[in-house]
Amino acid sequence: MRIRIEGHDLPGRANGPQSEQLRLAGVQVGVQRRKEVVGRVPVHADRAVWELDVDTREVGDGLVDVGGPWVHGRPGARFLYLSWGATGHGDDFAMFRRAKLMFGDVPGDLLRAALPGERALVGRLGLTGRDGGPLCARVHPPEITWTLE
Numbered sequence: 357m358r359i360r361i362e363g364h365d366l367p368g369r370a371n372g373p374q375s376e377q378l379r380l381a382g383v384q385v386g387v388q389r390r391k392e393v394v395g396r397v398p399v400h401a402d403r404a405v406w407e408l409d410v411d412t413r414e415v416g417d418g419l420v421d422v423g424g425p426w427v428h429g430r431p432g433a434r435f436l437y438l439s440w441g442a443t444g445h446g447d448d449f450a451m452f453r454r455a456k457l458m459f460g461d462v463p464g465d466l467l468r469a470a471l472p473g474e475r476a477l478v479g480r481l482g483l484t485g486r487d488g489g490p491l492c493a494r495v496h497p498p499e500i501t502w503t504l505e
Contacts, residue, residue, distance in 0.1 A: 357422070358476040360505075361387065361406045361436070361457065365482035367490050368399030374488050375400075382443035385483060385490065389425045393439045393449055399490070404483065408436075412471055420467055422459055434459040438483075440490040453492040457481075462502045469504050478503050 363385070368378045378399045386396035387406045397404040411424040415431070422434050429435050435458045441451040457479055459467070470477040481500040485491045491499075 357410045357412050357470050359408050360476045360478045362480045363404040363483040365484045367484040385440050388437035388439045453490050455491045456494045475504050478505050
């Protein structure tokens with residue numbers, strides 16, 4: 357299954373002390389593949405887009421399970437991680453916060469419709485949290501919207 361995550365409203369784009377601190381610390385956000393954070397985007401970018409392929413399998417009763425290197429969590433509670441970290445003066449990435457995008461929040465008919473692989477399952481979300489910093493914790497609708505394109 358093809359998945360595209362589209363993030364907008366990154367926290368380094370605003371004016372203010374927290375935004376400036378995030379930019380100066382070299383904060384980036386990426387999607388976590390196993391333990392590695394890839395596709396990192398600077399906190400002040402206009403937007404962030406990640407495309408990934410996720411394994412799927414039917415598990416009975418018409419249910420679909422997802423897996424592969426991008427997927428975390430146990431069956432029935434699978435998710436993707438968007439991970440935030442600071443780069444400082446090198447390319448080292450010190451992760452300090454993560455957001456969970458829960459597969460359980462994707463409507464079942466939408467998830468099933470994405471299986472043939474002809475269209476992508478697309479999740480759109482703002483990446484600034486309520487505190488003005490990087491979005492973290494579990495992200496549920498309406499903070500994320502899922503469509504098929």
